[in-house]
Amino acid sequence: MTNETSTENKVENVIEERMTTEPDRPGEPVPAAAQVRGVIETKDMSVFYGDFLAVANVSLNFGRNQISALIGPSGCGKSTVLRSLNRMNDLVATARTEGEVHYHGQNIYSDGVDPVEVRRTIGMVFQKPNPFPKSIYDNIAWGAKVNGFRGSKADMADLVQEALKSAALWDEVKDKLTESGYSLSGGQQQRLCIARAIATKPDVILMDEPCSALDPIATLRIEELMLELKEDYSIVIVTHNMQQAARVSDKTAFFNVKLNDTGMRTGRLVEYSPTEQLFTSPKEKDTEDYITGRFG
């Protein structure tokens, strides 16, 4: 009702804004040059929880130094897809992944691939900020330590500083590095988690609704940060917030839930397009219904 129309308006406003501020990027299919070589590619990936097929036949190609957003209604399997990209889904005892997930041409689900190594290069930021109950400094140093960081104390201090600066947190915490990570505000904690992920020198950062527990101002800061980070990293973000996807992402994948004949609610990839195209001229009816707020 009223709520839905306002959502629609906002989305369109954002799109318009983007289009006006970036005139060299018209709402047409992105030129071939922008479709950079993929960093992670899923091929026909399906994820089961026990017998339950959570998400089926996902084929996606996430671009290098791009922000790719996964959107869709609750239960559509977007978080499941995200967690399958660095084998975090292995932690769910009943989870099973079929198909292939290629990272630089290597299937991360093939035998002999250690998930520990996968997670080191494909880092993750979670929905709720989850700093360790340790000092700010140790929060960041620990990831490097467990990955065999051999530098001196000064090197480690440099690494911590660099990571905090990359996460735009250094100025706020430089005088209290020994204080607990819990002493920070929610938004600061999330940036600490991002800094922590950066400090292990990953290649890709997965973000699972990183702003859903944050207020609008903190959200804005994280979004700004993502746009900065994309210079050095490839980012895949799951978000409930369509404006956020529109604001930050280069490409957007829309997932939807489909009831199959057995009554199973299985998530499917509906459309994967450059963000502007997806929000302005979606190819699929479902996508259009979703972004205009007719459901979800």
Next chain:
Amino acid sequence: MSVEAPERPTQTSFPTEEEYAGQLGRRQRKAVAFKFFCLAMLTIAVLALATLLYTIINDSFGLVAIVNQNDPDQVVAELGYDPDTTNLQDVSYDELVGLLEANVSSGVGRRLERDQRFYEDRLVFEDDATWAEICSSGEPPTGCTAAPRDHSNVFALVQERVVVPDVIASYPLVPSLLNPEAFEEEVAAGFEAGRFPDYEPEQAFIEWRAWFNPTFLTTPQSSTPEVAGIRTAILGSTWLVLITILFAVPVGVGAAIYLVEYAKPTRLNDFIQTNINNLAGVPSIIYGMLGLAIFVRVLEPFTSGAIFTDGVPPSDNGRTIVAAGLTLGLLTLPVVIISAQEALKAVPDSLRHAGLALGATRWQTVRSQIIPVALPGILTGTILAVARAVGETAPLILVGAASFITTDPSGPFSKFTALPIQIFQWTSFPQQEFHNLAAAASIALLLLLLTLNAVAVILRNRYSRRAE
């Protein structure tokens, strides 16, 4: 808003205003009644605990009627002092040693001297040649090296060996405070009835006695209640705590970490989990039987220490501290596992995910992120479980704790006794004095448990502060 509120139906299932007022009164009365019911239950619990403490303390202090086998006044008079102005305590060191020399058998005297000398420069009971010989032997007694005794030490010896006080009757604390005359009458009546045939009524005197006193804690067991102590039992219990902790903590925490952090919910793991929960409820005497069969009998070469001493066991069978400690460890194990599991489960999964997502292995995550957070809970649960085991009597009886032993345990492979065993044994004696000793030993046991619990609280507070 475009949405209109739905009209309230006139006919509802809710009560009318008047009905509601009446109902509310009834509901509130029920609430108050329930509150008082809970309060009454609490009162019963507190009363039960208070009665327990009252019984123990009542028996641990009070009036006693004592007969000295040698009247100290007479002893002082024999030394040539006026008993009205001089106490036995005031006479010189040399005179006290002289009293011992005159009253103690030479065998006992030599033993006392081997424990600790009386003089730096001369020997009282031993001759120099034998002394030199025993001191140059492989295991010289403590007397060869320790500093000589002092005045208070020798005075205590004189009390114990020369004056020899005999408690002929004792009275609990509360009647002693309220009605001390009744005790005098009771003692007098006892004499009239011929209950103390060895003594004359005028020899007896009445004084206050704290059965729980420093000497009680530091002297070994004895068959005379006046000088009996619980040193051996305290040392035995301490050894048991140590061995129980050394066995149950690594095994229990390790098992808990496996079950929480690694085990997948397979049928086998569910079966193991169920069994651990059930084992926590198995009566302690069953563990005693297990300990007897396994640790005392089957593993005798180990528990008697024989395999460490070339086949010559330090004690003659497997009824040793190790066997009992391992039995208590087994008894504690399920509780330790369960409480450690609870503590580990209380650590949010987000920390595990955070660690693993950084490329840490599971063990690195568990060691650096999970265990530190779970540690206060693990420690508290473990210490409370161990404290529970310290008070166990039944399994110790089965694995063969010695009921009368006067030598300190020399190590994990020696015979032993423990505080609950000592209490159990003393309460089974008919004499009232031993019941007083049992009450005093109960205070010692309770203090030991309180200390363990206090350690648990301190550790918890310390580590939870650190984790914040």
